[in-house]
Amino acid sequence: MEEHDYCLDFIIPSGETGPTGPIVHAPKIFVSYHNATTAQNLTISSATIFPSNSNIYTITNESIQFTETGYFEFFISGRLKETTTANGATLKLRTRNTSGISNNLITVQLQQGARETYFSQIKIGQYGTLQTVMLVFEKNGNSDASIEAVTLQIQRLPFPYSK
Amino acid sequence: MQSNSEYILDFVLPIGETGPTGPTGPAGISAIMYTDFANTSTAGILQTSSPKKLPNNTNIFLINNNRITLNESGCYELAISGRLRETLSSTNAVLAIQIEVNGTQSDFLEITLQNVGEIYFVQQKMLSITTPQNVSVIFRKTSSSDASLENVFFDIKKFPY
Numbered sequence: 001m002e003e004h005d006y007c008l009d010f011i012i013p014s015g016e017t018g019p020t021g022p023i024v025h026a027p028k029i030f031v032s033y034h035n036a037t038t039a040q041n042l043t044i045s046s047a048t049i050f051p052s053n054s055n056i057y058t059i060t061n062e063s064i065q066f067t068e069t070g071y072f073e074f075f076i077s078g079r080l081k082e083t084t085t086a087n088g089a090t091l092k093l094r095t096r097n098t099s100g101i102s103n104n105l106i107t108v109q110l111q112q113g114a115r116e117t118y119f120s121q122i123k124i125g126q127y128g129t130l131q132t133v134m135l136v137f138e139k140n141g142n143s144d145a146s147i148e149a150v151t152l153q154i155q156r157l158p159f160p161y162s163k
Numbered sequence: 164m165q166s167n168s169e170y171i172l173d174f175v176l177p178i179g180e181t182g183p184t185g186p187t188g189p190a191g192i193s194a195i196m197y198t199d200f201a202n203t204s205t206a207g208i209l210q211t212s213s214p215k216k217l218p219n220n221t222n223i224f225l226i227n228n229n230r231i232t233l234n235e236s237g238c239y240e241l242a243i244s245g246r247l248r249e250t251l252s253s254t255n256a257v258l259a260i261q262i263e264v265n266g267t268q269s270d271f272l273e274i275t276l277q278n279v280g281e282i283y284f285v286q287q288k289m290l291s292i293t294t295p296q297n298v299s300v301i302f303r304k305t306s307s308s309d310a311s312l313e314n315v316f317f318d319i320k321k322f323p324y
Contacts, residue, residue: 012176018185026191071217073318075285107314108283111248119283122244123316124197126215158190159217 026155027054029064033078033135033150042135042150056156064133064154071157073124076106076135078150081116082143089145091119092136093152097129110145128161189323196224196231197318200245200300204311209300223321230263231298231319238322239290243300245315247274248281249308256303256310260317262290263297271298276310 028050033042041062049057058065066072080089093106108119125131135152139145198214214226225232233239241260249256260272272288290296300317304310 006170008172012179014180015178015182017182020185021188077285111281117281117283120244120285121283121314121316122242122285122318124195124318157195157217158192159195162219 026158027051027056028153028155029057029059031059031064031152031154033152035146035148035150036137037144037146039137039139042137042147057154062134064152066127066131066133066156068156069127069129069161071124071126071159071161072131073122073155073157074105074133075120075122075153075155076108076150077118077120079116079118079148080108080110080145081148082110082145083115084144087139087141087143087145089140089143089147090138091147091150092138093123094134094136095125095127095131096134097127097131099129124157126161128163191322193237193321193323194218194221194223195318195320196226197316198226200312200315200317202311202313202315203302204309206302206304209302209312209315224319229299233290233292233296233298233319233321235295235321236293237291238324239292240287240320240322241272241290241298241317242285242287242319243272243274243315243317244285246281246283246313247276247310248313249276249310251307251309254305254308254310256308258312258315259301259303260288261299261301263299264294268299 029047031047032045034045036042043062047059056068074093076093089110091108092104094102094104096102105125106121106123110117137147196216199212200209201212208229211229216224223235225234243260247258256276258274259270261268262271272286274284274286276282302312
C-alpha cells in the first residue's frame with residue numbers, strides 16, 4: 001500500500017451568538033418601618049432588595065443610602081391617627097445629599113380635626129449626587145398622634161442621570 | 164500515478180468555542196414621563212408643572228399645552244397620586260384622567276371624594292393602545308364646592324411590549 005500524507009485544513013466555526021438576555025428590571029428596595037408614637041426618624045424593621053445582589057442600596061437603622069445617582073421612584077403608604085386631641089401630625093420623606101442639604105420630597109399631614117388617614121403617595125426624585133433617605137415623623141403641640149404600618153418602596157429607574 | 168483508495172476519517176468534531184455573549188435584554192421600562200401639577204381649587208384641566216421625559220429624546224411622549232400624547236402603540240402604566248380635600252360641602256369632587264380617541268374624550272380613571280374630608284390617593288391603571296392617544300387630567304366639582312387638589316403627581320411608563 002502506498003503511503004500519502006493528507007492535511008485537513010479547516011477551522012471549526014464558533015457557536016452562534018447567545019440569545020438576548022432577559023428583560024432588565026430596575027433594582028428595587030421594599031422597606032417596612034416600626035410603628036411610632038413619638039416624634040422621631042422612623043426606624044426600619046425589615047428591608048428586602050430585588051435583585052438580592054444589587055448594591056445600589058445600603059441600609060442603616062433609620063436610613064437608606066443610594067450608592068448611585070439617577071432617577072428614583074418612591075411609593076410610600078401607611079396610617080396616621082390621633083385619638084384624643086387634634087393638633088396635627090406630619091410624615092416627611094426626606095432626602096439628604098453628601099453636603100448635608102435636605103429636601104422633603106413627600107409630605108403627608110394629618111390635619112387638625114382629622115382623626116386618621118390611610119395615605120399613599122408616589123413621587124419621582126432626580127439626583128445628581130448620592131442621597132440618604134429617611135422618614136421623619138413630627139407632631140404638633142400635645143398631639144397623641146401615632147403612625148402605623150408604614151412601608152416604602154424605592155425603584156431606581158433604568159435611565160442615566162442628566163440635568 | 165494516483166492509486167484509487169478509500170479512507171475513513173474516524174473522528175468527532177470538537178464543540179466550537181462559545182459564541183459571544185448575547186445582547187443585553189431590553190429595559191423593563193422603555194420610557195417614562197412624569198409631571199407635577201399646580202395646586203388648584205378651580206375646576207378644569209390641570210396645569211402641568213416641570214414635566215420630564217426619560218430618556219430625554221424619546222418620541223414616545225409628546226407634551227403640549229397640558230396634554231400628553233402617547234405616540235406609540237403598546238402597553239402603558241398610568242399612575243396618579245395626590246391629595247383631594249373639601250371642608251365646606253359634600254359635592255363629590257372628582258379628579259379624572261381622560262383619554263381622547265378620535266376627538267372623543269372619556270374618563271379612563273376617576274378618583275372621587277364622596278364626603279367632606281380629605282384623601283391621600285394613589286391610583287394605577289394599565290392602558291393598551293394601537294393608535295396614538297391623548298391624555299389629560301381634569302378636576303370637576305360644583306360651583307358651591309370648596310374642594311382643592313394638592314401635590315398631584317402623574318407618571319406614565321411605556322413597557323417594551
